[in-house]
Amino acid sequence: MITHSWGAKTFCRRFAMPHGSLKIARSCSQALNRLVDMNLSPDWIGLLNDAGWEAVHWSAVRKATALDSEIMAFAAKSDYVVLTHDLDFSAILAATHGEKPSVVQVRAEDVSPKVIGPQLTAALRYAAPDLEAGALVTVDPSRTRVRLLPLKSKDGV
DSSP states (O other): OOEEEEEHHHHHHHHBOTTSOBOOOOOGGGGSEEEEOTTSOTHHHHHHHHTTOOEEEGGGTSOTTOOHHHHHHHHHHHTEEEEESOTHHHHHHHHHTOOOSOEEEEOSSOOOHHHHHHHHHHHHHHTHHHHHHOEEEEEETTEEEEEESSOOOTTOO
């Protein structure tokens, strides 16, 4: 299992430019679209689009009552990265040893784009190659963590 983890200060220092604006690093993974789960506001679409990613809210794709497994299957088939606040997506990846889709978990009390959006967009840019290959990225106010897929337990199984 390959894991990267950064504290919030280290992460923001590493990916911030002198005047506080984030680096704009375009990469080939810009082609991967972002699928915003129902538990996050559609306001995320504007932030992601402004950052250069195509994004769609699940409510614009299928029924809001869809099971998480249906969302995962759709995202894997359609090459989406799932953006969520729900831990069930990482549980599905762990249980199935799935290699797709990549999942980005927002773990914060306030999951509004205005509060954690800058850290999340910096994490998406940094983890772009990992998201392209298949990864679980967890972003919280104090750190960002990247785990490559398929997820393995600590004993390697």
